[in-house]
Amino acid sequence: MSTLIMKLIDVCKSFGPIDVLHNINLEIRAGEVLCLLGDNGAGKSTLIKTLSGVYVPNSGTIEMDGLPVVFRTPRDASDRGIATVHQFGGTFPLMSIGRSFFVGVEPTKGWGPFKIFDRKKANEIAVKAVRDFGITRIDDGDRLVGGLSGGERQSLAIARAVHFGARVLILDEPTAALGVKQATHVLRIVNEAKRRGLAVVFITHQVTHAMAVGDHFAVLIRGAIAADFKRGEKTREEITDLMAGGETMADLEAAIEADSAAAGNAQAAE
Numbered sequence: 001m002s003t004l005i006m007k008l009i010d011v012c013k014s015f016g017p018i019d020v021l022h023n024i025n026l027e028i029r030a031g032e033v034l035c036l037l038g039d040n041g042a043g044k045s046t047l048i049k050t051l052s053g054v055y056v057p058n059s060g061t062i063e064m065d066g067l068p069v070v071f072r073t074p075r076d077a078s079d080r081g082i083a084t085v086h087q088f089g090g091t092f093p094l095m096s097i098g099r100s101f102f103v104g105v106e107p108t109k110g111w112g113p114f115k116i117f118d119r120k121k122a123n124e125i126a127v128k129a130v131r132d133f134g135i136t137r138i139d140d141g142d143r144l145v146g147g148l149s150g151g152e153r154q155s156l157a158i159a160r161a162v163h164f165g166a167r168v169l170i171l172d173e174p175t176a177a178l179g180v181k182q183a184t185h186v187l188r189i190v191n192e193a194k195r196r197g198l199a200v201v202f203i204t205h206q207v208t209h210a211m212a213v214g215d216h217f218a219v220l221i222r223g224a225i226a227a228d229f230k231r232g233e234k235t236r237e238e239i240t241d242l243m244a245g246g247e248t249m250a251d252l253e254a255a256i257e258a259d260s261a262a263a264g265n266a267q268a269a270e
């Protein structure tokens with residue numbers, strides 16, 4: 001079995017009186033994609049924010065390499081190799097590719113007060129890192145991030161995380177806003193990150209995308225892990241039903257049909 005990097009033990013998070021996460025137990029392993037599934041409001045984003053230092057859990061333990069850790073800030077988490085890519089890539093639309101790649105870690109030439117951002121070098125490194133991931137359409141580091149497609153932006157953010165040595169890559173709905181072709185491309189890049197030995201936490205609503213890359217799956221329902229299983233242990237239908245909170249897809253379809261029939265009757269009556 002692959003190496004355990006992070007372990008969550010009975011992690012709870014509440015906001016005042018509102019309990020959002022209940023006793024979350026999860027294992028995050030190197031070279032594996034963990035898909036975190038769940039409906040809107042299930043607690044997925046809250047969970048990844050506790051993994052990435054945005055929130056500190058109210059109780060429970062997060063272990064890294066077998067030892068308890070407390071991340072008080074996102075910086076604490078990124079110092080330990082946890083990279084979080086938010087929807088739309090989390091990069092800066094008005095910056096160039098090369099510039100955005102090195103935000104916070106700009107390579108410089110000269111010294112002391114004369115240090116300046118080495119644009120040419122930054123562009124070369126950024127373009128190479130991105131192309132190494134098979135994104136060959138990006139060849140000019142001066143292009144603005146805002147001019148890239150959604151998929152290219154996601155890919156850039158992932159390539160950046162990998163380049164700077166991330167061990168855990170957390171992706172919050174990276175394919176949600178993408179068309180089929182672009183989503184496929186991002187999924188390929190997720191696979192490449194996994195092949196390079198990163199642990200990937202992949203959050204999605206889309207069962208198809210989860211099934212394409214997932215090794216391990218956890219379904220969150222109202223802040224608790226309702227199911228935890230490995231690739232091949234459940235069918236697409238079972239996963240979809242789980243995400244719908246136990247209601248079967250067939251029940252939902254029947255309910256929708258009844259609703260639209262009622263709407264049709266209401267229209268006919270007008």
Ligand SMILES: Nc1ncnc2c1ncn2[C@@H]1O[C@H](COP(=O)(O)OP(=O)(O)OP(=O)(O)O)[C@@H](O)[C@H]1O
Nearest residue numbers: 015018019020038039040041042043044045046047
């Ligand atoms: N800062 C907060 N204060 C109070 N309640 C919060 C806060 N953040 C999240 N919540 C509540 O926690 C629940 C889970 O929210 P969260 O954003 O984690 O869900 P999610 O699974 O990411 O949903 P989505 O799929 O819509 O992104 C929601 O009911 C939300 O209203």
Ligand SMILES: [Mg+2]
Nearest residue numbers: 044045046172
């Ligand atoms: Mg969310």
